[in-house]
Structures are given as structure tokens and as C-alpha cells.
Amino acid sequence: xxxxxxxxxxxxxxxxxxxxxxxxALALDVPTGDWDTSIYGFARLNAxxxxxxxxxxxxxxxxxxxxxxxxxEDDEVTGHLGADAKxxxxxxxxxxxxxxxxxxxxxFRGSGxxxxxxxxxxxxxxxxxxxxxxxxxxxxxxxxxxxxxxFDGTAGNPGMQDREEQVRYTTGPxxxxxxxxxxxxxxxxxxxxxxxxxxxxxxxxxxxxxxDTTDASVGDADSKKSLPALTAxxxxxxxxxxxxxxxxxxxxSYDTGTADDSAIGFAAFAAAKFNVTDMLSIQGAVNYSNGxxxxxxxxxxxxxxxxxxVVDGDIETISSYSATIGTSLSLGNGSSVNxxxxxxxMDWDDAESDYAxxxxxxxxxxxxxETNQKxxxxxxxxxxxxxxxxxxxxxxxxxxxxxxxxxxxxxxxAAQYNF
Numbered sequence: 392x393x394x395x396x397x398x399x400x401x402x403x404x405x406x407x408x409x410x411x412x413x414x415x416a417l418a419l420d421v422p423t424g425d426w427d428t429s430i431y432g433f434a435r436l437n438a439x440x441x442x443x444x445x446x447x448x449x450x451x452x453x454x455x456x457x458x459x460x461x462x463x464e465d466d467e468v469t470g471h472l473g474a475d476a477k478x479x480x481x482x483x484x485x486x487x488x489x490x491x492x493x494x495x496x497x498x499f500r501g502s503g504x505x506x507x508x509x510x511x512x513x514x515x516x517x518x519x520x521x522x523x524x525x526x527x528x529x530x531x532x533x534x535x536x537x538x539x540x541x542f543d544g545t546a547g548n549p550g551m552q553d554r555e556e557q558v559r560y561t562t563g564p565x566x567x568x569x570x571x572x573x574x575x576x577x578x579x580x581x582x583x584x585x586x587x588x589x590x591x592x593x594x595x596x597x598x599x600x601x602x603d604t605t606d607a608s609v610g611d612a613d614s615k616k617s618l619p620a621l622t623a624x625x626x627x628x629x630x631x632x633x634x635x636x637x638x639x640x641x642x643x644s645y646d647t648g649t650a651d652d653s654a655i656g657f658a659a660f661a662a663a664k665f666n667v668t669d670m671l672s673i674q675g676a677v678n679y680s681n682g683x684x685x686x687x688x689x690x691x692x693x694x695x696x697x698x699x700x701v702v703d704g705d706i707e708t709i710s711s712y713s714a715t716i717g718t719s720l721s722l723g724n725g726s727s728v729n730x731x732x733x734x735x736x737m738d739w740d741d742a743e744s745d746y747a748x749x750x751x752x753x754x755x756x757x758x759x760x761e762t763n764q765k766x767x768x769x770x771x772x773x774x775x776x777x778x779x780x781x782x783x784x785x786x787x788x789x790x791x792x793x794x795x796x797x798x799x800x801x802x803x804x805a806a807q808y809n810f
Contacts, residue, residue, distance in 0.1 A: 418430060418431035418484070418810075419431065419810055421483075423485065425487075425488040426485050426486065426487055426488065427485060427486040428483070428484070428485040428486075429483070429484055429485075430481070430482070430483050430810075431481075431482050431483075431484070431809075431810065432479070432480045432481035432482055432496075432809075432810060433479060433480055433807050433808055433809040433810065434476065434479045434807070434808045435476060435478045435479050435480075435805060435806065435807040435808070436474060436475075436476050436805065436806045436807075437450050437451040437452075437474065437475060437476070437477075437478055437540070437542070437803065437804070437805050438451060438472070438473065438474040438803065438804045438805075439451035439453075439471075439472070439473050439474070439801055439802065439803050439804075440470075440471070440472050440801065440802045440803075441470070441471040441472075441473075441799065441800075441801045442469060442470065442799075442800040442801055442802070443467055443469055443798070443799045443800055443801075444457070444458070444459055444467040444468065444469065444471070444799055445457065445468070445471035445473075446458055446787070446799050446801065447471065447473045447801075448543075448693075449475065449477050449500050449507070450475065450477050450478045450500055450542040450543075451473055451474065451475060451542075451803060452541045452542045452543040453541055453543070453765070453785055453787050453799070453801055454543075454693050455546075455689065455692065455693045455760070455763045455787060455789045456692040456693040456760075456789075457693075458787060458788075458789050458797040458798065458799050459797045460789065460790075460791055460795040460796055460797035461791075461795035461796075461797070463797070464797050475507065476499070476507075477498070477499045477500045477507035478498060478499070478500065478542050479498060479499055480496065480497070480498040480499075480512070481496070481497060481498075482494065482495065482496030482497070482512075482513070483495055483496075489518075490518060490519070491516060491517070491518045492516065492517040492518070493515075493516045493517075494513055494514070494515055494516075494526075495511075495513065495514045496511075496512045496513040496514070497509050497510060497511055497512055498510060498512055500542075511525065512525075512554060513525055513526045513527075513554055520560055520561045520562055521558075521559070521560055522557070522558070522559040522560075522561070522568075523557075523558050523559075524556070524557075525554055525555065525556045525557075526554055526555075526557070527553075527554050527555075528550060528551045528553060528554065528555045528557070528568075528570060528622065528686075529557065529559055529566055529567070529568035529570065529622040529623070529624050529637065530550045530551055530570075530620075530622040530624065530637050530638070530639040530658070530660075530686055531549065531550035531551055531552060531553070531624075531637070532549045532550055532624070532626060532635035532637065532660070532662050532676075534549070534626060534633045534634065534635040534662045534663065534664050534674070534676075535548070535549050535635065535662025535663055535664055535674045535675050535676035535715065536548050536549070536662075536674065536676070536715070536717075537674055537715070537717025537718070537719060537729050537730070537731030537767075538719060538727070538729045538731075538769070538771065539729065539731060539767050539769060539783065540767075540769055540771075540781050540782075540783040540803045540804075540805045541767065541783070541785065541803060543689075543693075543694075544688070544689075545689075545715055545717075545731050545732075545733035545765050545767065546688065546689035546690075546713060546715075546733040546734055546735040546763040546764060546765050547676065547678060547687075547688060547689065547713030547714050547715045547733035547734055547735045548676065548688045548689075548715055548733060549635065549637075549660045549661075549662040549676035549678060549688075549715075550637060550660055550678070550686065550688065551573065551685065551686045551687075551688060551695075552688045555570045555571055555573070556570065556571040557569060557570040557571065557622075564625055564626050564627040565623075565624070565625050566623070566624050566626075567621075567622065567623045567624075568621075568622045568623075569619040569620070569621060569622075570619055570620045570621075570622055571616075571619065571620070572616055572618070572619060572620040572641045572642070573620070573641075573685035573686065573695065574641060574643060574656070574683070574685045574698045575685065575695075575697050575698060576643065576645060576697065576698060576699055576700060576701055576706065577697045577699070577700040577701070615644045615645050615646050617642055617644050617653075618641070618642045620639055620640070620641040621639065621640045621641070622637060622638070622639045623637060623638055624636070624637035624638075625637070631665060631666055632663060632664065632665050632666070633663065633664045634661070634662065634663045634664075635660075635661070635662045635663075636659070636660065636661045636662070637659065637660055638657065638658070638659040639657065639658050639659075639683055639686050640655065640656070640657045640683075641655075641656050641657070641682075641683055641686075642654075642655060642656070643655070643656050643682055643698055643699055643706055643708065644706075645701065645706070650704050652701070652704060652705055652706045653706065654682055654699065654706040654707075654708055655682065656680070656681060656682025656683035656698050656699070656708055657680070657681060657682065657683055658678065658679065658680035658681075658683040658684075658686040658687055659678070659679055659680075660676055660677065660678040660679075660687075661676065661677055662674075662675070662676035662677075663675065663676075669721075670720060670721045670722075670723075671718065671719070671720050671721075672718065672719045673716075673717070673718050674715075674716075674717055674718075674719070675714065675715050675716040675717060676714065676715050677712070677713070677714045678711075678712060678713045678714070678735075679710070679711075679712045680710060680711045680712070681708050681709075681710040682698050682699050682708030682709065682710075683698060684696035684697060684698050684709060684710075684711045684737060685698060687711050687712075687713055687735060688713065688735065689713075689733075689735045689763050690711045690713065690735040690736070690737050690763070691737070691760055692760050693763075696709070696711055696735075696737045696760070697709060700742055702745050702746075707741060707742070707745065709737060709738060709739065709741075709742070710737075710738045711735065711736060711737040711738060712735075712736060712738075713733065713734060713735035713736065714733070714734060715731065715732065715733035715734075716731070716732055716733075717729065717730060717731030717732065718730050718731075724772075724773070725772060725773025725774075725779075726770070726771065726772040726773070727770075727771050728768075728769070728770055728771075729767075729768070729769050729771070730766075730767070730768050731765075731766070731767050732764075732765070732766050733764070733765050734762060734763065734764040734765075735762070735763050736761060736762045736763075737759070737760070737761055737762075739756055739757075739759055739761060739792045742756045743756055743757065743792065756792060757791065757792040757793035758791060758792070758793065759791065759792050760789060760790075760791060760792075761790050761791055761792045762788075762789070762790040763787075763788070763789050764787070764788045764789075765785065765786070765787050765788075766785070766786045767783055767784065767785045767786075768783065768784050769781055769782065769783035769784070769803075770782055770783075777808065777809040777810070778806075778807070778808055778809070779805070779806070779807045779809075780805070780806050780807075781803075781804070781805045782802070782803070782804050783802065783803040783804075783805075784800075784801075784802055785800070785801045785802070785803065786798065786799070786800055787799045787801070
């Protein structure tokens with residue numbers, strides 16, 4: 392009996408994370424003959440008030456890259472209000488008489504006008520444990536996450552916390568997948584360095600940045616995809632605990648025609664949720680990466696850190712680690728209080744050593760983001776079925792390799808109507 396209750400709690404936790412921390416929505420059945428078809432989604436308003444400086448991005452999520460650091464903190468303009476409905480979502484799912492599941496889902500966090508444009512979140516088919524299409528990365532879990540109103544979640548949440556094109560096989564609690572690899576390389580060389588958007592590896596709402604520079608011995612050395620990323624995950628529960636562990640292995644490579652190199656990157660995480668009582672839970676996760684920082688959530692400027700850098704033609708991998716801890720208290724009648732903390736840190740020590748005698752390149756390395764931290768406290772309530780209201784306080788802090796840091800305090804409000 393306890394095990395069944397825990398499994399229900401795990402499913403509810405996953406639904407809370409997947410549907411924007413608002414509880415599971417009930418789908419609308421659509422008559423399609425022998426096919427079991429339904430439409431689901433929600434309409435959602437997010438509003439934020441940035442106390443120190445304006446760091447809101449789409450869906451009013453807090454953006455680490457917008458926090459002023461060092462002397463720039465003195466230039467802050469306080470008090471910024473914003474609101475949008477871009478997190479609103481719609482999806483359709485169906486199961487054929489033969490047992491084939493098909494799902495297509497989108498939201499409005501696309502780029503473009505202020506109202507947002509439709510973007511594809513998920514589109515896949517699944518039959519007898521074999522899945523093909525775009526859905527949550529297999530190197531991902533909602534076990535260990537603490538509910539938050541912020542669509543971008545907490546630094547250090549388990550896995551990449553995003554969706555990816557893949558082919559996956561699941562049997563019981565174990566799943567393995569070949570996925571479109573994520574990643575970027577930095578080249579710190581003789582040219583001036585600046586951060587630019589990595590077009591190949593960025594997705595709408597989840598940009599990836601890299602250093603736009605040239606190594607004198609290499610030339611322009613953008614990362615190259617040659618092999619899929621291999622991911623494996625085990626997720627299960629016992630009477631009092633839910634747990635998940637996963638690993639990913641990927642190739643880092645570049646080839647300019649005159650110079651090339653490759654290296655292996657990997658990452659792993661472990662996450663758990665412990666139900667202390669029927670009302671109180673404690674959850675958390677730990678992550679580690681070497682050359683696969685695109686799979687460790689919010690290690691970089693705001694989302695993903697670079698996997699490595701090229702020096703004298705050779706790829707040098709960068710490591711990172713992160714952790715989260717949180718607690719959730721159910722107050723009954725659909726109300727809860729959630730407190731969470733997360734941090735993600737990249738290790739740039741080797742890069743600093745490599746460029747200790749090159750002032751320009753060393754300055755470029757020392758300007759990189761080293762640590763992101765976030766604390767949130769929220770109160771969420773369900774005044775009526777399929778409706779969630781919530782208010783949240785957030786504290787975000789970012790620190791660069793050179794020691795410059797900055798922080799921001801903000802408030803969020805959300806109203807979500809599920810169907």
C-alpha cells in the first residue's frame with residue numbers, strides 16, 4: 392500500500408514538473424473511433440517583479456546572464472514588473488487499437504513578437520517500449536526536483552532538463568537511448584574573445600553560448616557532430632523513496648580540413664526523493680560532468696556551459712558539478728509550501744593554467760561564468776479543481792572565474808488553468 396502511494400507521489404511530482412509546477416491536468420477526450428485520443432494543456436499567466444534589476448526572460452523566468460557583476464552592480468535600476476502567457480501549452484495524444492502511442496505538444500515560448508510564437512516541445516511515437524521522436528532526454532529526471540514557479544527551474548536539477556530527438560528503448564525501470572548530441576567548444580587563441588550564440592546547439596528558450604575566437608594553429612574550430620550521444624537511466628522506488636540515476640557518453644570533435652581532434656565527454660547524476668511523512672518530503676540531486684556540460688543544468692551563462700576548449704589544436708575538456716536540495720510540505724486541500732536550493736559550478740582551473748602567460752586569453756577565461764546559485768520559497772494553492780495559484784520569492788547569484796559576482800532578488804506570481 393505504501394509503495395503504491397509512493398508511486399502515485401512520483402507520478403504527481405513528474406506531472407508537476409512537466410506541466411509547470413501546477414499539478415496534473417485532466418485531458419479532454421476526443422471521439423476518434425477505436426483510437427483513444429485526448430487534448431490536454433493549460434493557459435498560464437506568469438508575472439514577475441525584479442527588486443534589484445531586470446533579469447526576467449521569456450515566461451518571466453530568472454536569467455543568470457542578465458545579473459550585473461562586479462562594478463556593474465552599481466548601475467542597477469531597481470523595480471521591474473513584467474508578465475506574459477508564453478508558458479501556455481497545448482498537446483494531443485492518441486493510442487491506436489494496436490497499442491501505438493503518438494504525442495505532439497507545443498507551447499508559446501518561441502521567439503518573435505511579444506505574444507510569443509508556437510514552438511515544438513514534443514513529437515514522438517512509442518510502441519512496446521520503443522520510442523522515436525522528440526521528448527525529454529533520457530538523461531533527465533523529475534525525481535529530486537522541488538516545485539517552483541520558474542519555468543527554467545533550479546540550477547543543478549538532475550540531467551539536462553530539456554527535450555531531445557532520440558530513439559529509446561525502455562524495459563521496466565531501465566531505459567537506454569541514442570540522442571542528438573548537445574555541446575559546444577570554445578577556442579581561446581590569438582584573436583579577441585567574445586561570447587556569441589551557438590546556433591547549432593541552441594534551441595528556442597534554451598540558448599547555448601560559446602567563445603567566438605580563433606586559435607592561430609587551428610583557425611575557426613566549431614564543434615562537429617559525428618556520433619550520437621548514448622544515455623542510460625534507471626529509475627524506481629521502494630516503500631519510502633524514489634530514486635533515479637543516469638549517465639551519458641558523447642564525442643567532442645572538430646575538423647577544419649587542416650586540423651582536427653576529438654575527445655570523449657561524459658556525465659552522470661543521481662537523484663532521490665524521500666517521503667518523511669504523508670505531508671513532508673525531502674528531495675535532491677547531484678551531477679558531475681567531464682566534457683559534457685551541456686548535460687548539467689545551468690552550468691553556463693544561464694543554461695549550458697561549454698564542454699571544452701581548443702588549445703594548440705588539442706581539445707581540453709572542462710568538468711563541472713552541481714547539486715540541489717529541497718523540501719515540500721503539503722498543507723492539504725491542494726496547498727503546499729516548497730523550499731529549494733541549487734548550485735552549478737564549472738572548473739576553469741586548467742584553462743587558467745594553460746593561458747597563464749597569455750594575458751588576453753587569460754582575461755577571456757576569467758570572464759566566464761563559474762558558479763550559479765538559486766534559492767526559492769513558494770506557496771502554491773488549488774482553490775478549485777484544475778486551477779493553480781502561486782507566489783514565490785527567488786534569490787539568484789552568479790560568480791565569474793575572476794571573482795566578480797552579482798545577485799538579484801525577485802518575486803513571481805502564476806495562475807494556471809488546466810484542461
